[in-house]
Amino acid sequence: MQMKAYLKDDGLLLEEPLPPVESDGHRLFLNFGCANVTVSTGEAGSAVSESPVIKFKDILWAQPCKTGIHNELEISYVRKLGDRLVACTSVLTVYSLDSEPQKREGTEDTLCNNNSATKVSDESTIFLSEKVLERSYPESEPGRSIMVIINPHSGQGKANKIYETKVEPILKAAQCKITVARTAYSGNASDIAENMNIDEYDMILCASGDGIPHEVINGIYRREDRARAFDKLIITQTPSGSGNAMSLSCLGTLEPSHATLELLKAATVRNDLMAVCTQDADVKLSFLSQTYGLIAQADIGTEFMRWVGQERFLLGVCYQVLSKSKYPCRIAVKYIARTKTELSQYYKKHLNDLSDFSPLSEEDFKLKYADKFIGLEDAADLSLLPDWEPLDEGVCSNMGIFYSGKMPYISKDTNFFPAALPNDGSIDVVVTDVRSGISKTVDGLLSLDKGLHVWKDDVAHIKVEAFRVIPLPGPNDRNFISVDGENFKLRPFQVEILKGIMKTVMSGGCYTETGFVEQTKD
Known part of the structure; x- marks a missing residue:
């Protein structure tokens, strides 16, 4: 018997629960109505719990069934298999129902009684499928054209398998037009982004860690039509590497299949970027x-320990803390908020700022402070920047952590910048002083999961428009600078905000919840 479904506000209400989904580790089995679906899964999983509703959030695609029967739709959607999502396809005869059917004592359930529901006879089946899609994609567009860039070496060499088993099946079920490029060398993603035909794509999906988004953004930045390219393309990520901050901060998950559903359904947002300048290299x-x-x-x-996975970072932190290492430098900043009180007020003021989707121009890429840094004989000279201020010399001489960022989550359980906002025109900066001692440093690091470290008295937390760092390593020190998790040559550098340059997608139109709004002090 063909399965019936009823169009409701939150999804398709089924007259019977969904059948279970099971996997033998290679295929996914679902027998439903006239559909018998087999989908690659890559790993074994237990049966999914039954549900009487297919939520619009879970629907990937809807189209008239090839049978040509009135109101018969082929629906593609996701269901849970263990801790991940799998794509399924079923054929349903869809009816409209104005209100929830009520079961009355002594009568047949109205949901199962075809005469109690009004068949959508005044609408074509095509229009009905479009109606389902419209409700399934309230904040985005279905069937996008996507350039997928995979770093085969990401995730300890598992990125290909992750994409093919957890990401691609969902994209295909959603009828996305997919082009896949696999990087062959460092910087390859930049070359792809710089030379691709942007008119053929809506989105660049980085199936990787955070290195590929960094390359993609810089490849687009090198284009002669960079303003139009940043206007046209959405840049997003499915987590496949040791660092997956974009997925965690914007999509709220480190599970690739869940991230795929989120990036298909999430709202488009303009995100600030940061321009990193040196005195002898390109921006x-x-x-x-x-x-x-x-x-x-x-x-x-700890790059030599990448085979360990994400644990290498924790090991590196432990070593640095116990060795009481310090990293002398000079730092100057253009303040936006210099105290925790000022920062809290700024956060509240800009928490609900909306993205500006007016077309970008070259003027939006013009740097305010680069010409006051590049070419300087003395990088510490602030005479051309009278409204900048140096950080305390004692703190800089005993620098423990200098960390600046734009997205809240750096990695799993590392909510380093809980006050970060997508397009508030600021950079969050966290500074610690090794003179606070090991116990306080450890206490701060143990608070990273909830973002409570920024409220510690011995942790400086500020918002800036721009800053300059001049490393002052000792003769035997081997110090590093990291930009987006990538090694950056040790030398003076300056960073300033570029407001609202990058289009990305975010669940709910904002960063993943950090808890900062509840912690904000009056």
Whole structure:
């Protein structure tokens, strides 16, 4: 018997629960109505719990069934298999129902009684499928054209398998037009983004860690038509590497199949970027962070341990803390909020700022402070920047952590910038002083999961429009600078905000919840 479904506000209400979905580790089995679906899964999983509703959020595609029967739709959607999502397709005869059917004692359930529901006879089946799609994609567009860039070496060499088993089946079920490019060398993603025909795509999906989004953004930045390219293309990520901050901060998940559903359904947002300048090289764009000190040492200094996975960073942090290492430097900033009170007020004021989707122009890429840094004989000279201020000399001489960023989550359980906002025109900066001692440093690091470290008295938390860092390593020191998790040559550098340059997608139109709004002090 053909399965009936009823069009409701939140999804398709079924007259019977969905049948279970099971996997033998290679295929997914679903027998439903006239559909018998087999989908690659890549790993075994238990049966999915039954549900009487297919939520619009879970619907990937709807189209008239090839049978030509009135109101018969082929529906593609996701269901849970263990801790991930799998794509399924079923044939349903869809009816409209104005209100929830009520079961009355002594009568047959109206949901199962065809005469109690009004068949959508005044609408074509095509229009009905379009109606389902419209409700399934309230904040986005179905069937997007996507350039997928995979780094085969990401995730300890598992990125290909992750994409093919957890991401691609959902994209295909959603009728996305997919082109896949696999990087062959460092910088390959930049070349792809720089030379691609942007008119053929709506989105660049980085199936990787955070290195590929960094390359993509800089490849687009090098284009002669960069304003139009940033206007046209959405840049997003499915997590496949050791660092997946974009997915966690914007889509709220580190599970690739869940991230895929989110990026298909999430709202488009304009996100600020940061321009990183040096005195002898081209400007680089950064979407995530820049760091000097303990965090850079724990990240870049453990590159040789990538085979360990994400645990390498924790090991690096432990070593740096116990060795009481310090990283002398000079730092100057253009303040937006210099105290925790000012920062809280700024956060509240800009928390609900909306993205400006007016077309970009070259004027939006013009840097305010680069010409006052590039070519200077003395990088510490602030005479051309009278409204900039140096950070305390004692703190800089005993620098533990200097960490600046634009997205809240750097990695799993690392809510480093809880006050970060997508397009508020600011960079969040966190600074610690090694003179506070090991116990306080450890206490702060143990608070990272909830973002409580920024409220510690011995942690400076500020918002700036721009800053300059001049590393002052000792003769035997091997210090590092990290930009978006990538090694950056040790030298003076300056960073400033570029407001609302990058289009990305965010669940609910905002960053993943950090808890900062509840912690904000009056």
